[in-house]
Amino acid sequence: MRERYLKTKMRELEYPFDPEWMRKKKRKIKKQLLEELPKGAITKKIAILGGSTFDEVRDMLELFLLNYGIVPSFYSSEYNSFYEDGMFDNPELIEFAPDLIYIHTSFKNIDALPMPNDSGDTVQEKYESVINKFKGLWEHLLSKYSCPVIQNNFDYPFYRLLGNNDAVLIQGRVRFVRALNHEFADFALQHENFFINDINYQQAVYGIDKWSDPLYWNMYKYALAVPAIPAFSYNLASIIKAIYGRNKKALSLDLDNTLWGGVIGDDGPDNIEIGMETPTGQIYAEFQTYLKELMSMGVLLTVNSKNDESVAREGFERPDSVLKKDDFIGFKANWEPKDRNLAGVAQDINLTTDSFVFVDDNPAEREIVKTSLTGTAVPDIGNAEDYIRTLDRAAYFEVVRLSQDDLDRNAMYLANAKRQESEVQFKDYGEYLDSLLMEAEIKPFSSVYYSRIAQLTNKSNQFNLTTKRMSQSDIERIAEDDGYITLYGKLKDRFGDNGVVSVAYGKVCGDVLDIEMWLMSCRVLKRDMEKAMMDELIRICLLRGIHTLRGHYYPTAKNGMVKDFFAERGFEKVDEDEAGNTLWERKISFDEMAESRYIKVNP
């Protein structure tokens, strides 16, 4: 029975996974994941600095990361030497040159715990000694390695000396842990490359008694119960995949018995269950509210339902429906197969199908989407009262930064839809572009946009010439290096501001600029933004005495749309290797004509 899982894998590493099966089969699973690595997999060096045994944490983390297309190699600190290794620059760690550092500490690593007979001053001293030790370590790691650092906050103690007052009195350890966790969070707020793994919440989800079973500490020096580790590592992996831009972006939602109770085509809009009148109606209203909340942080909602469209719309016209028709960026209510509908919506809004989570109460529909769209997440969503928990724990939309861009995303897509409507009114495409009154800001990387620029390098797959993934610290390094010419492009028009949508940079080699990165968000395709970027790049290069541009195109499964990008910009192909990687060159002089005609640059 369980052997069957291996053949249809690795859906089984998606939430809700079977932790027992994972632990038992971890070797087999790893072998299979390595054999079936998706195209576009990335490799990352992850240093784990541990305050307790973490072998199982690492092994489970590896499986989940592989399943996200991230191939990790690990540096593992010696037992409980997280501080020494991190603080005093173990040469092996320096040589390893981590892309990411994870500090696996827990309540067991609090060196100085308050005692009931401590004075307030003593407790304060203990508190400061703990927090200063950690802050010192973090500051050192952030400056020495310039890479993302993930730090566990603290789990609660498994017994309470002072009972309920453990959370109240200065000497209470529950209170002590809460204060430390608060200050850990503050540090994360102030440092963009520093992230908290909220094990305090994880422990609560799992249950303190089970999580803190002393057997595992005393037998093996594990800070948490070994059976809890798959869930623990899943949560950790979700932060890492989010840092590397592998979050989902959109939901494809069924309607009947998914967004409301009942079948609208049979029962009629007046009789579906939604709203505060019945328990079932409340469950669905709560779920719609949750979706509306996801929308507010930039997740895109789309409908994918077997219904007549006019009937389906009526469900959202009810006054007690939390979601309204306009909340959906795509609305497919028809009798087409759902995998085809999902692919159609994806194309309409320029996303790939693997950016979607498909939510449907019907297992048969889920099976169709699972089979035909391999990258799309298709959770076994459970009963109506489980929907929120399933989506939440699965961490498809794990937030590592909440950029303005995320918050504005839905408005931007809606504006896009309006643009498409107005496009229809023009005979000539140039006339349409003119009507948009586009203005671009095209300038060297500036610190306010580092996080957005890094995010774009990790998220853009289609209009991306070299698909080079960069962390925020990589971006910062290049921005501050005179040997590089960097540009970001922001585009706005009469329908709204698209934010930063294009990134390019090149390395100066004498009078040649070697263009290492060129990407653009697909939401501004066919707006001539790439032409405006190239015009500006040429202008800056000439001012710096550069007379040749050299470009690279590295083909991937997703970036076929830009294979002729350099040819279209007047470059000549000078080399091509067996893998199809191409090298292009173009001479530039002050006689160049600007290519872009519809965008005002840096007005």
Place this chain on the structure above:
Amino acid sequence: MTRKEVFEKLNDIFRDVFDDDTIEVNEDTTAADIDEWDSLMHITLIGTVEDEFDIKFAMKDIVGMKNVGAMADRILELI
């Protein structure tokens, strides 16, 4: 469940955990007999045995079991 059935199930578990279909466990099998049976695998093994038999060993059981025979004895007491 008979002692023989417990052994058959244990044998399957060992083969799964060590990913090796040639393993045959008997009364006297210990960690020394299986190359990859280190402390990390031991934890996985104990956990899987607990899951598959739906039992929970006490710490004194884990510390006290000297070979697979002793493990089978304890399993028979707990199921």
